[in-house]
Every structure is written in C-alpha cells, then in structure tokens.
C-alpha cells in the first residue's frame with residue numbers, strides 16, 4: 187500500500203522539522219508494510235517574495251486528491267502574518283472543510299512541566315478546536331483608513347452545522363476517553379455565537395448521556411489550564427479560544443516543540459492536514475535546534491487518520507521512550523543541548 191502525501195514545509199523551522207520528521211515517518215511506515223509517496227510543494231514566503239503569491243492559483247486543486255497533507259509552518263518576519271497565513275494555511279483549512287482541529291496535550295514521562303507538582307502521565311487532555319469559522323471567518327472591513335475616525339469591523343460567524351461538527355467530534359472522543367467534556371465559551375459577554383454554541387452542546391449532549399459536561403468561560407478555563415490541567419479530558423472550543431488554549435496546553439506539557447495537531451475533514455471529501463501547533467519560530471531558525479517531535483507526533487496522527495494506527499502507535503511509543511530516557515538527546519526547548527538531527531538519529535534507532 188502506498189499513500190499519496192503532500193508535503194508543505196512552508197517557512198522557517200517548518201522546513202527543518204518536516205525534513206527531520208520525514209525519514210522517521212518512512213521508517214515507521216516501512217516497518218508497518220506501507221509506503222509514503224510524497225510530493226513536496228515549495229510554497230510559502232520565499233515564493234511570495236519571488237512571485238507575489240504564497241501558492242499558485244491552482245494550489246488547492248493540486249492538493250485535492252491527496253490522501254493527506256503534512257505541513258510545517260507558515261510565517262516570515264518580513265511579511266505581515268495576515269498576508270502569509272491567509273495566502274496558504276488558512277485557505278487549505280477552509281477550502282478543504284477541515285472543520286475539526288484535534289490537538290492533544292500530553293505530559294510525557296521524563297518531560298518537565300513548568301507547573302510545580304506535575305509529572306509524567308499527570309496531564310492528558312485533547313482540545314477540539316472549531317477550525318474554519320468563528321472568530322476566523324474572513325468577514326469584516328476597514329473604513330476611513332488613517333483618519334481619526336477609522337473603524338475596523340471583524341465579525342465572528344458561527345453556523346449550527348460547523349459548531350455541531352466539532353461538538354459531535356468532541357463528544358465522540360469523550361466516550362472513547364474518560365467521559366468528560368469541558369465546553370469553553372464566552373457566552374456571558376457574547377450573546378449570539380456563543381449562545382448558539384452552548385445550545386448545540388446541550389442538544390448534542392442529549393445523545394451522549396454518559397458524558398459529563400462541564401461549562402467554563404474562557405478566562406476561567408485559561409486559569410484552570412494552569413491551576414488544574416490534570417482534570418481536563420476533552421475540551422471543545424471555538425477557533426480563537428482553541429488556538430489560545432492549545433499554546434497553553436503545549437507549554438504546561440513541556441514545550442511547543444511537542445504539540446501535534448490534526449485538521450480533519452470529517453466527511454472525507456477532501457484531504458485532512460497534519461501540522462505541529464507551533465509556528466515558524468524565527469527566533470531559532472537556522473540554528474538546527476528546532477524540536478522535530480511535534481511534527482513526528484503529527485505524523486502519528488496522520489497515520490491514525492489513514493487507518494495505520496499500528497504505525498501511529500509505534501511512533502508515539504518511540505517518542506515516549508526517547509523522552510523517558512534521561513540520557514537521550516533533547517533539544518534546548520526541553521532543557522537539553524542536542525540538535526534536531528541528533529534527536530532524529532536517536533529516534534530512528536529506537537524504531
């Protein structure tokens with residue numbers, strides 16, 4: 187079996203972590219008896235600087251028939267982020283209706299949390315982030331540019347269907363995990379979209395009587411991600427709130443360099459996309475110290491999505507094994523002094 191995978195390394199350390207993760211994914215695939223046929227797309231900010239566009243006009247069409255997409259990161263210090271992101275990553279999520287973003291945060295054995303008193307296995311949660319609408323709906327405008335009475339409107343859009351898709355995915359995950367779902371909103375202040383959201387959670391929740399539902403406002407949830415992260419199981423949140431909470435989830439479980447994600451097209455009409463939660467990290471680019479494990483773990487989610495769960499488990503096992511080994515190389519974000527390459531070599535040995 188061969189799968190057709192689009193590789194979009196993108197910008198900054200995105201290129202480093204995708205190049206590093208690729209042989210690891212290949213090893214795991216070969217062991218499991220399948221292979222990955224990649225097509226690599228050099229789309230991103232360099233292309234924008236040369237040709238004025240992040241991807242070609244037919245970019246979306248060229249991705250459409252792939253089995254999955256693996257993306258590194260997008261973002262360049264010399265180009266406004268809204269230009270680069272709205273030129274490449276966000277349109278892929280939207281055009282392929284990747285409405286459900288799944289972002290696990292696991293505190294691995296051997297990894298130090300910045301929170302006192304938490305050790306390996308103590309934190310194991312997953313955030314389901316609505317991924318195509320909400321606060322990221324491209325609806326708004328800007329009038330009277332540069333004048334004192336300039337006004338900008340940025341609207342959030344919540345559809346019943348879009349909300350239901352992510353809420354249902356979260357309930358399903360809760361039934362397979364510890365049966366607990368935390369619904370994060372700001373419905374005390376935002377009386378339209380967030381109240382529709384709460385209504386949908388209540389309605390879908392009736393189909394899952396065994397799932398315990400907790401409601402938290404996003405400000406309190408942010409506090410509780412620090413105060414009691416061990417008590418979360420499945421968290422469901424809107425696009426922006428899910429974005430913010432998943433950086434928090436990443437750091438309380440050790441590092442941005444360990445946090446993977448899946449952007450899932452639930453209907454299966456279009457390819458899903460897998461990418462680390464982190465960005466292009468211009469502060470460390472070119473130093474060879476980017477942690478490749480978030481991308482490797484995103485590859486594991488990609489394998490699960492293809493139905494190759496054994497290979498996914500194998501990758502997660504090798505990562506867990508490496509992190510638990512105090513003598514194994516680790517990158518500076520995890521307190522080590524090893525580079526990306528050393529981490530990959532060690533990981534391949536463990537596979």
Ligand code: NAD
Pocket residue numbers: 199203258259260261262263267271275442443444461462463464465466467468469470475476477478480517519
């Ligand atoms: P960032 O995630 O790139 O970096 C935040 C911090 O985490 C930095 O200190 C960085 O060095 C560290 N870090 C991130 N990934 C790491 C890794 N693999 N190993 C070690 N350290 C790591 O966030 P930012 O600085 O806010 O954003 C930089 C650029 O990336 C911006 O242009 C932003 O828009 C973009 N961005 C893109 C994505 C994406 O493509 N999915 C996600 C987030 C940010």
Ligand code: IPM
Pocket residue numbers: 271429463465
């Ligand atoms: C992420 C990123 C993106 C997002 C940005 C770069 C648009 O922060 O994937 O978490 O907010 O979705």
Ligand code: MN
Pocket residue numbers: 429430433463
């Ligand atoms: Mn983010």
